[in-house]
Amino acid sequence: MSNRYAVILAAGQGTRMKSSLYKVLHPVCGKPMVQHVVDQLIDINLSEIYTIVGHGAEKVQEQLGNQTQFVLQEEQLGTGHAVMQASSSLSGKKGTTVVICGDTPLLTSNTLESLIQQHENENAKVTVLTAQPEDPTGYGRVVRNSNDEVEKIVEHKDANKDERKISEINTGTYCFDNEALFESLNHVSNDNVQGEYYLPDVIEILKSQGEKISAYITPNFEETLGVNDRVALSKAEAIMRKRINREHMKNGVTFIDPDNTYIGPDVKIDQDVIIYPGTTITGDAKIGTGAEIGPNSEIKDSEIGHNTVIKQSVVHDSQVGDKVQIGPFAHIRPLSEIKDEVKVGNFVEVKKSSMGQGSKASHLSYIGDAEVGKDVNIGCGAITVNYDGKNKYKTIIEEGSFIGCNANLIAPVKVEKGAYVAAGSTITKNVPEKALSIARSRQTNKEGYVDKLKK
Template sequence: MTPDSATPVTDLAPAPEPDEPPSPERRGRRCAAIILAAGRGTRMRSRLDKMLHPVAGRPLFDAAIAAASGCEPVQTVLVVAPHNAEQLRAYAAPRYPDLAFVVQTEQLGTGHAPAMALPLLDPTIDDVMILFGDHPLDTPEMVAATLAEHRASDALVTMAACVHPTGGQHGRLTRDDRGRIVRITEWREAVGEEPGPKEINSGIHCFRLPWLAEQLPLLPRHASNEYYLTDLIAVAARGASGDRPWPVAAVTVDLDAAMGVNDRTHLAATERLARRGINTRHMLAGVTITDPETTYIEYDVTIGRDTIILPGSSLTGRTTIGAGCTIGPAARIADSAIGEGVAIRDSTIEESEVGPGTDIGPYAHLRPGARIAGGVHIGNFVEIKNSAIGSGTAIGHVSYLGDATVGEGVNIGAGVITANYDGARKHRTTIGDGAFIGVDTILRAPVEVGAGAITGGGSFVNRDVPAGQKVVGIPARPIPRHARADERVKPAEQPTDRQAGEG
């Protein structure tokens, strides 16, 4: 187990050591992060690497990087395996260009993996935070607390500990009669222990880097043919001296930190815990969630105060919700910006913008590129795609607007369709301010309806309509301005009383 066996997959090289490096006190102590992600992940039964499976919309990879940010690392190294190196590098390249990778060619345990990363670290770094990549509920706050305790206690190693009701399959912290941590006892070795709560190791560890570099090559190999990082706790305790602070410290964090993901049941369990935490955070910030158990909100969603989220709603991606909105029931909103005072019920909104005071639904669908101004009414079974809708416009029911620009104060009747696709290309429709589009009008793009224009019910509009003009028919024709109202439709075209009352 020597660092020479590392197979780096990055061009990053250690920074040259200065002739007289400044002391940590003069330059401020610096920390690096090592993330262990070389597990095989076979229990996931997936072609996708375990680190790329999402929890509450965030892949484990991103969760680990976010957690590591809590120590403000000057370098971060991801330890991967031959089977997942290419997939993880491809994911990281556009997102984390400064991230260094190293391949652990032999799977020899948590005590071996950090040794692979050490050659990539600037040797003048003071501390190193080691995290498990498959612990998606670790947070930057937990890592920051661990680092703060590490420096305040002047320890060689500091860990984040949790209190577990039974201990489960986690390593137990063992303390001496003075309450000092002396080792971690693996759960398999915890024979004959008293039942009850146990102090366990969460998997977050911070080490003095020079000490870690000295001790890793000295770790014993276990019967499993692996080296255990947790053996260093006992090593540090055995080396304690009376003239220095106790070399092992711990800070207590939430039990969620110990939740690792090894299979899909673990993924679902962490999903539930993450969702509970996200919902709680929003409720404490002034958002009403009437049924948290049926409300799904991802990490990157932001919600304004006094907004009400009703049951069965899903808010995902980088969605932003303004203050004073009513969302749901059964609203699905993804990667969209919703203004203040908006009401959305039983509808789907994707990659769209909705202005303040607009109401949507039920059963409406805003597809990518929909830009809805304020005070708009979008009723049931309305679909809008790649279109801009002006303020005060009403689209009451059963309409499709695609690739359209609609002005302010427009009325869109039931059954209106923009026929925007000619079989090869999409074309745009433009409707001016104050226009009135009658029921069942088909607007064959490209076409423009001017401000204040009117289309009669059932019209097929395939030519531009000037501002203020009224058109009707198939194809739509202007109605003469001098015609009396009872002459504007031929007698043969007028419906009978029976027909007029149908529908």
Template sequence: MKNLVAIVLAAGQGTRMYSGLPKVLHNVAGQPMLDHVLEAVQALEPEKIYVVTGFMAEKVREHVGRRAICVHQKRRLGTAHAVKQVVPYLKDFRGDVLITVGDAPLIRPETLLELVKRRRAHQVAATVLTTELENPTGYGRIVRNRDGTVRKIVEEKDTNVYEAAIKEINTGIYVFDCPRLLEALSRVRNNNAQREFYLTDTIEILGKLGHEVEAMVAEDPSETLGVNSRADLARAENLLRRRIALSVMEHGVTVIDPSTTYIDKQVKIGKDTIIHPFTMLTGKVEIGEESEIGPHAHISDSKLGKAAKVKFCYIDQAEIGDNVSVGPYALVRPGTTIQNNSRIGTFVEITRSKVGNGCDILHLSYIGDAVIGDHVSLGTGTVTINYDGKKKRHTEIGNNVFLGSNTRLIAPVKVEDGVCLPHNATLTGRVVASGKDSPEKLDDGQPTKAPKKKDASATKRARKRS
């Protein structure tokens, strides 16, 4: 948007959070509060975005990166003082200045855009975003003139008995005409209970200078929720997750019980997917169409293809193909790829491995640092022994391989295409197909035959002698 700059106030420590982390970097729905605010502001495409930092400024600056220009407030002397740190960048600017706070993660871009449009349409000195609360405790009150314009904003600690009864409150979000803002900032004083320079004082100053200030009431009070405590953080989390659940349902996803489903803001879900209760989708998750997730599934920073079925399991930083089933009680760890039409079953753990198309790993198995070809079936209790006490070693299994129950693959090991082994095999080195079910094993380059099956009649004779 032309002739618009934005200022995000993110200098506060958040003492009521009792945290060593800057308040604006606390997560809501999978990302820091500041990110939610920046995304809302960026949607307006302003010419410049300024973030005012204070407490742990370097950490905030590092997080913001190139998304905005960070301006440091060395001494935190109030919100007007914070905005003054940006004044050197605004001296020649003649457009609108959007000012918002970094701890309001629920604010929508549509609301900010309407606020800007309202100021421009009515050509007032400033437009203030307000809302009405049944319990306005803790917020500055909006005092209006008889014609409905805003006369002043009074911080709660400075209210009299009549002002304290007002239910319309200041949200800390404004749009100013830049020259009028600079004029008012130069006149702000700290003669108040907190001995701070309040940005809210600019509203009364503009009125006394003969300029009109207007209020725009937010339709949804929850959108303007400011986070000042852990309880506020939990409220914001709950409200935003409900909003996200409603959004995915509007786009063709069934969420059985939104109250027990946790979907982060960055998650993308294809239509006709069903999300069962107690599902957590955290970080950057993509799920294809016609999938079924949950109950009790936790998927983090992973990509799932179409028609995936996942229940009672945890998937982290993995890529799952189309028509793959995972669970129950499976663990898919970072660095794992599972290709189309494969099945990962009960009490199976896979890490840093690639599983090919049409594979079955259905029971009680551990697969680590392995590459598995297409159409491989691993029996119950198959284990890759990938750590020798010093470093991780790799396992490679070819296509069309069948390994029976309780197979132990001592890495490094390579099983060639077409190998078919019964149960209780211990494999190392190179294993090649040699006949129907009697492969040769090359251990350290020395070929040896696999052990022959026991003679059942000999076993019986031995038992009689004993």
């Protein structure tokens, strides 16, 4: 196999997006478009990937990191000019180069691999990725000769009546013989209305030299969608979401309403999981076998254990064990660890805390910066008071403790193993093992006081 390279065109500003966010960084199913492209290219084991950047270069570099090399196109003078910026790195090298736009998030590694395979098998100098949409209006047409070879590509506006009847269109993704690509780019002219250097002109140059031009027809036109505005962005989102959900369902996941369930491209879901409507699972998330998620739950960058149930709740950047019950209306904030068989009930918030196996906080509690041991019961309205307005402090509740309703644990404080805290107490000192701590005013009843008050 010859060396393989890729050039990603990602320098355009994308004015039709009408956004301060650089176009290729707009997310599709939670991931920037250009990251989708890079991920698929990485899957086909390329020797080198170059991303041509312009507007918003720093933010693109921040997103992609060391996954590609970067070349700056200071002035945007067309697609041919963009590829030329990589000439100092690629010119003269033998091999195959894929040129792809950074706003084509739906293209898959399978399609790109098939494109390369045909290109190399046919020993072509250029292979165009083409498609056959139901309505080709507006697209450049691929004109073939009597031997079914690519004769030329003609833009819709320049096509004659017969050419406009052709259904095969140019998608804007190409495979080139690398040496031929950069040699031909030296002969591309900007003698046109826009004064730009167009990459498709390379095809005309190579054709005039008698070189072979090929085309690979992708069976899935949807993959080739280029995103230039918010309408196309919404289409890409819908197509990607259906693709992701379909794959999970084929792998044994139940979606009660897949059209209203939103799963990110990097999420891993085991079989026999049930996902209810209105649920969003994004980032680096993993859902274990037998879990039930939703309805209307949000999971992000979190691992959810086997047979865990999460209803109408939010879990971010946390670890949740097996056979856990969360919700409804609970919030598990970042850096929390919920161990096996824990119950986190309605309107309970857990932040940067661990809850040991079998512990419960059934309703209306806040557990922040806390370490909760096994089999602890936290009563309704109990809170860890972790913030003094400047610093955060830790609360430790050891195994088997019982925290009564409406108790305030003023951190830093420790409730030792098996201790009880009476309802309504405000605890400012450590509670010894198996002690009962009461920290509230003694009740006083004023007999007949109400009658006196009314007089």
